[in-house]
Amino acid sequence: MNWTALKGLASALAILLLSACSAPKPKSSPSNFVVTPPSVEQIATSVTSQVSMMVNAFSPVAGQALPNEAVQAAYRFREFKPFWIENNILNPSLYKLVDILEEAGSHGLNPIYYHTSTIKDYLAIQQPSTQQLAELDVIATIALSSYAHDLSIGRYEPQLIDPNWQLDAPTSQWSELLYLNATSDMVNYLPQLAPRHPNYQVLQKWLVYYQDIANKQKDIRVSAGVPLSLGDQGPRIAQLRARLVQLGDIRFSTRTIQEDKFDKKVKQALINFQRRHDLKADGHAGSQTIEMLNVPIELRAKQIAYNLERWRWLPSELEAERIWVDLTDYKVHTILNDQHSTMKAVIGKKERKTPVFKGQMTYMVANPTWRVPHRIAQESLLPKLHTNPNYLLEQGYKVYSSWTVGAKELDSSQIDWKKITPQKLKYRFEQTPDEGNALGLYKFMFPNRNEIYLHDTPAKHLFKESNRAFSSGCIRLEEPDLFANNLIAGSKQVEVLQNAIQSKQTKIVSLPKQLPVYIVYFTVVPDRNGMPGFRKDIYERDKLMEEAMGYFPSPENSAI
16 A cells, blocks of 8 residues: 655644534533434545545554545445434444543554544534534544554554564454444444454553553662662662562562561562563572663553554464464474474574564475575675685585576685675585584475575574574574474374485475464563563564554553
8 A cells, every 4th residue: 555654743633633624612422412414425525535634644654554445445335324323313332432442552552543532522512513423423433443453453564664574464354343234233343353362462451550550650669789689678678579569570468568678579579570571580689680670661561562563463363283483582382283392493693683474384304405595605604715715615515606507516626715705706505414514404494585494503502592693594493303203293204204314315305284384573472470571672673663653651641
């Protein structure tokens, strides 16, 4: 979709709309009143003008999407009859819609995008004209449609925020809501459009909790000082305990306690806090832990909101059997044959980020040859050849004259590598199958434009690191043998793979069934206790989300 440039702050929408209609200042908010319905011509005119106006008012910043076409199609389907007026009475479900839209912040969505103030201004008119009713009907329907879209598949287009984020599951199923028989059914169905995955539901509840705390309390800060440990006592311990209560790590109790003493309960709560913030879980409140404790709750709410949007970019229902590459946790999960296995992974380094996308794994390669991507040859292999001209021979590489089929194999010792610059590098490099091959014994393929795959590695020592962003983009597996056997368990391919490994010859082994592969990136994930776990933003993708979403801290303070 081609979007026009942003023409003003979104907070100016109410002024923009009211200036285009004849609504006077509100006097009261009646519940039900008898009205004269607008004509078909008035509705049709209002649809065209209001949709056009709102597209201009809410032009997308990094992908904000307004489903105006769905509104136009729905009105055409009902022959431009109003949605919200039945039997000359304004439908009460409109008031329920306003209530739901005002709570959009509980899902990390800004209520200002759903025109609640404008709708309420119209509802407050005691004797609305038919033109005003036409405008109200269309604005309310646009609000309904926009919220259904945003809650279901996300407000923002991920690739406009981050080109490396290629996981998007667009669907028009949300628009089916506009064709239900009654507007009451439409409104009642809205909450069901939110992602049903347990992680989304848990995070959404924590967002509400953090928003409530941010509105009602000030952040309790732990003063800087020497590290705090079990048995310590003083005012800083009281701050620590109070902060852990505020964050939910200690449940509030009416029992009498010595608030300024570092007891076992505080230590265990601190260990839990450290675990869910990727800190060393030693139960000591050192400088790093105190710094993390003092992160404002408003910022934590912001991070949760970003991750709720990321969940909305995923399919509404995930396949029961799948491979789940969790980048920020450096792990790969295989959910297959009623079994769930997990292993460590090495992912792309910061300058060679592993992209976020979905693929279909269809086969593996035993004893693979590594055809070195041209960029890696330029950036990594050529500098090594400048230092050591025999590097290719020592590491089992072959060199070919070009990337064409049938290119001639060359004698690498006859090439003066020091004279070759990255810009002039035309050769193709391939590493033969052996124990030192960069891909190890296995390569697991799910064809994609990024040329990303899962594979074995001879660099086993890297799995001992806690932060494992070392690759050129592909995902290295800690236990490739286990992974391979899980994929083909119970099939005739088990023998095929065994024979291939023993032969040390390159062999393609088809999988008995295709498996979806999700490469995902979340910076907030619920832990096993249902607490929000805040992870390091290793690729700095939250910054891009902040720029796009224009985050607001809470429903009570929704200015952009």
